Amino acid sequence: xxxxxxIRQHLQEVKDRLAVRNFxxxxxxxxxxxxxxxxxxxxSEFEEIQAKVNSTSKEIGQLIAKKEAELAEKLRVExxxxxxxxxxxxxKLIAVExxxxxxxxxxxxxxxxxxxxxxxxxxxxxxxxxxxxxxxxEGSFPHWELAKKYxxxxxxxxxxxxxxxxxVYKGKGAKLxxxxxxxxxxxxxxxxxxxxxxxxxxxxxxxxxxxxxxxKEGQMYYVPIDxxxxxxxxxxxxxxxxxxxxxxxxxxxxxMTAYTPCFRRExxxxxxxxxxxxxxxxxxxxxIIQLVDPAKSYEVLEEMVIHVEKLLQSLQLPYRILxxxxxxxxxxxxxxxxxxxxxxxxxxxxxxxxVSNFETFQTNRMKIRYKDSNGKMQLVHSLNGSSLALPRxxxxxxxxxxxxxxILLPExxxxxxxxxxxx
RNA sequence: GGAGAGUUGUCCGAGUGGUUGAAGGAGCACGCCUGGAAAGUGUGUAUACUCGUAAGGGUAUCGAGGGUUCGAAUCCCUCACUCUCCGCCA
Numbered sequence: 001x002x003x004x005x006x007i008r009q010h011l012q013e014v015k016d017r018l019a020v021r022n023f024x025x026x027x028x029x030x031x032x033x034x035x036x037x038x039x040x041x042x043x044s045e046f047e048e049i050q051a052k053v054n055s056t057s058k059e060i061g062q063l064i065a066k067k068e069a070e071l072a073e074k075l076r077v078e079x080x081x082x083x084x085x086x087x088x089x090x091x092k093l094i095a096v097e098x099x100x101x102x103x104x105x106x107x108x109x110x111x112x113x114x115x116x117x118x119x120x121x122x123x124x125x126x127x128x129x130x131x132x133x134x135x136x137x138e139g140s141f142p143h144w145e146l147a148k149k150y151x152x153x154x155x156x157x158x159x160x161x162x163x164x165x166x167x168v169y170k171g172k173g174a175k176l177x178x179x180x181x182x183x184x185x186x187x188x189x190x191x192x193x194x195x196x197x198x199x200x201x202x203x204x205x206x207x208x209x210x211x212x213x214x215x216k217e218g219q220m221y222y223v224p225i226d227x228x229x230x231x232x233x234x235x236x237x238x239x240x241x242x243x244x245x246x247x248x249x250x251x252x253x254x255x256m257t258a259y260t261p262c263f264r265r266e267x268x269x270x271x272x273x274x275x276x277x278x279x280x281x282x283x284x285x286x287x288i289i290q291l292v293d294p295a296k297s298y299e300v301l302e303e304m305v306i307h308v309e310k311l312l313q314s315l316q317l318p319y320r321i322l323x324x325x326x327x328x329x330x331x332x333x334x335x336x337x338x339x340x341x342x343x344x345x346x347x348x349x350x351x352x353x354x355v356s357n358f359e360t361f362q363t364n365r366m367k368i369r370y371k372d373s374n375g376k377m378q379l380v381h382s383l384n385g386s387s388l389a390l391p392r393x394x395x396x397x398x399x400x401x402x403x404x405x406x407i408l409l410p411e412x413x414x415x416x417x418x419x420x421x422x423x
Numbered sequence: 424g425g426a427g428a429g430u431u432g433u434c435c436g437a438g439u440g441g442u443u444g445a446a447g448g449a450g451c452a453c454g455c456c457u458g459g460a461a462a463g464u465g466u467g468u469a470u471a472c473u474c475g476u477a478a479g480g481g482u483a484u485c486g487a488g489g490g491u492u493c494g495a496a497u498c499c500c501u502c503a504c505u506c507u508c509c510g511c512c513a
Binding site: 065 | 492493
């Protein structure tokens with residue numbers, strides 16, 4: 001959520017930057033300021049009356065102590081008069097505060113100055129590519145065929161147990177999941193991240209904190225009887241660990257990593273790239289999250305990009321890094337890099353990670369702050385990225401590494417998986 | 424699921440209707456003391472909004488939301504959470 005004070009001070013800049021996102025602000029920005037003006041007006045009226053009530057009440061107390069009941073009675077009548085004005089003012093104040101919040105919640109985060117303007121994924125900027133695309137032998141298979149051939153993943157069984165998009169991993173397929181999770185976590189812990197294993201369901205306040213609510217409830221699975229949401233990513237519970245906390249400046253940066261399953265309804269995306277593991281409703285992911293000094297957040301973002309890049313390199317997968325254009329960026333992000341791996345048999349680039357700086361957009365909602373050297377409260381910046389989302393990594397690993405004898409896994413997984421070959 | 428007890432500032436903990444934003448202690452910060460440190464000692468130590476160039480003032484906040492009252496941390500109601508006992512149970 002943007003800060004009203006910031007909008008007030010940078011009115012034109014805010015509008016210009018929203019335009020980079022291709023976001024039609026439709027007068028929201030001006031309305032926010034107008035509503036905030038109105039809010040101030042009602043608030044000061046309210047406070048003025050309340051101040052009178054408070055001071056008069058104090059006098060009444062003193063008069064009663066001095067046994068001057070008549071005077072006290074007179075003041076009591078006076079207070080009642082003041083108070084009779086309050087309900088209508090309070091109603092207006094509450095209404096205007098609600099309207100203000102409604103409006104400001106409609107505004108997405110402001111894109112960083114390096115974000116290219118643009119509307120669609122075609123406008124994303126290629127930052128760099130790495131690795132080499134394999135040349136597959138004749139008669140090579142897409143991953144869903146390979147998964148079947150080596151009995152690694154059973155999509156039909158998932159259908160039976162739950163529904164489409166809930167694959168069942170079996171045997172070496174299940175073990176490969178476990179190996180990847182373990183490897184990714186170890187890799188992150190080595191880089192100074194603290195591991196968490198958070199709840200996989202969250203309450204409304206938590207979903208609101210990272211920006212899933214309001215508006216995106218359709219993307220989450222919901223358990224109405226308990227009012228809980230299944231997490232779409234570890235970002236949600238883990239970032240909220242520090243909700244309403246004032247951290248010490250020395251504690252920054254706070255680096256956290258977590259493995260969780262992720263649940264996504266993917267409403268409205270039926271029939272689009274849903275084959276095999278390309279898009280599923282439940283998948284495993286290891287996430288990295290940082291809370292940092294605002295002055296250093298872009299430096300940290302680049303660090304995180306390198307961190308994820310090296311992880312991909314260690315898996316020997318061909319990848320490319322994209323800087324998302326304004327139109328393709330998520331609602332809460334200021335700058336996002338997407339990582340895609342090339343899945344050879346499908347001849348497709350698959351998104352496997354998304355690394356973003358949210359600046360204060362999330363922390364303003366969650367009120368995650370620190371006291372700077374001048375003793376001033378500051379919101380920290382939050383960042384996160386996947387390292388990595390498993391299904392598409394598995395898809396690429398299977399497709400790119402298929403040989404006549406089976407699937408030849410990258411060296412780095414050998415100790416985790418216990419073998420180099422899936423056959 | 425049933426019965427009971429609780430939820431106060433960074434932490435511990437007092438407070439049961441009036442000047443309590445909140446005693447006391449610990450912690451932390453700064454100073455004194457010291458060769459240096461510990462101990463001792465002095466001072467300071469919430470957040471948000473708002474008015475003000477500032478000094479400083481106002482309003483709100485004692486789990487959350489409502490109510491009673493001139494006045495609520497304190498009384499009443501609802502909800503959430505924690506703990507104890509019983510039940511059920513991986």
